[in-house]
Amino acid sequence: MTYSMNDDDTRRKVLWMLKRLSSYSLWKRKRDAWAIFADAYEHAVKTWPESDPDALNPDNLVYIYQALRLYDQGLEELKVGHRHVWRTQGDLNQLHRPVNLVRSFFFSPCHERWNQIWAYPPKVEEINKLRLKEEYAGARFVWESSNMDAQISNAGFLFSNAFYEKEFYSLPRPVFPNTLPPVPDERKKIIKTGDMVPCDGIWEPGYLSFDYKWKVIPVGVREFTNKGCFNYLLRGSRAPLIDDIDSTEIKSIKVEWRLIWEDTRYCDGIIPDESEYFLEEDPGKRITCKSGEACPHSGRWATLAGGQQQFAQVEMGVVMPQAAQYQREFWNPAILIPATWTLLNRDDGGSVYLPTKKGEA
Structure with missing residues (x-):
């Protein structure tokens, strides 16, 4: 799907996303998630036996608490409107160093050249899941650029599958309000x-x-x-x-x-x-997507278009297919028609609304 900055819907969404990523509430949530992760990591270091092959590196605690200190200092400034915290020497900009060091050396047996190449053992992954709650895709786009290049050139990147889907984990996509305000047409500055x-x-x-x-x-x-x-x-x-x-x-x-x-x-x-900025999908609402739109969730989809139920396994970000409409004369090939698809099962294990039959609980 193409996202053009000349399209009104895209412009409204990008404006809302940048307001969200620069909000105090989002950075406060990031800080609180990091604090929970810090407690869990320290507890694991203190209680898991040193002989445990899954033992975590205690040296990471230095970087974990350095990041927490920068969060606390930066948020004190941000909550009174001092956004210099994202400038090159600002506290929230400086977060990238300790946070990246923790990510890069989180569990060395599964890393190579600072990158994770193997899945973590189950109990290590439980701690890692707490770390991931601190990550919001695009939060670095409010930092001052380290060179003279803009942080974002193409709006499509903000909506792309690669922006949220990583090899070993996924980051939640923002849920937009039903109504987004128009983009101001200002030329004052x-x-x-x-x-x-x-x-x-x-x-x-x-x-x-x-x-x-x-x-x-x-x-x-x-x-x-x-x-x-x-x-x-x-x-x-x-x-x-x-x-x-x-x-x-x-x-x-x-x-x-x-x-x-x-x-x-x-x-x-x-x-x-x-x-x-933190809306969640209504679990009691059907998740639907039309032919030609980008698939919002990987999983098994169904439609009644064409006169009979049809199924499709579609990956997130892939364009939703059309449905087949079969001809009365069996020797004539089926034709493709636009369809509205309903998500039956999500590959990530998320809940999906399925209507119950009359008389069922």
Whole structure:
């Protein structure tokens, strides 16, 4: 499925996702999950016998509690609107070092060159599951970039299967509210690549075109043409380059950035209700998907399109198929028709709503 930044639904979703990833509530959840993991890891180090082949490395505790300290310091600043914590030397930016060290050396027998290559033993995996609750796909996109390149160029990456599905684990996808607010069409603050970013917020890359008098004197802005995905930019940083997604070769280009949403949250010391960022799928609701849409969950799907029940095993991210409609004359080949598919069984073990027959519990 193609996600274009000229599509209104995509624009609304990307704006909401970046607000979510930069919210105090999401980073507080990350911190709380890490604290639970820290307690469990320390308890395992203290109670599992040293002779146990599955024993965890006690040296990791140094990095685990270093990360927890950075979380606590960073959140104290963030809850009053100080978003410099994501700048290069900020506490929440500096988290990447201890967190990555813990991930890379979590259980050495299953790692090679800092990467996990084997599944963890069961009791080690139980501790690892607590660590994974700290991970939210895309949280690093609010950090200040280590170079002059934008954190995100192509919006499709935020929705791609690879963004959430890893070799040994999956990260939960965000559940969008039923109604998302429109993207503001602002042109009050426009800067160029290399300029100092004047305020924290979500910015759109592109180009301004002008109306000219006598083809020489600019007399007004005509339109702003998008050139890539929204990015969260931090005050005091430099407006970045962005990858030219329309080019056949990978190259970074200079653009203009316009502010579409200024982040002034928490400056008054108040944390608003941000529960909409953590919606969960209703277990009592059927999960459906139409032909041509990206499959939201790997599993077994069914449809009654075509006059009879049909089944399909579909992987997450793959385009949902059409259904077969068989002809009355058996010698004529079946034709393919659009269908609405219902999820019967999820491969990840998640619950699926199945209607009960009358009289059943």
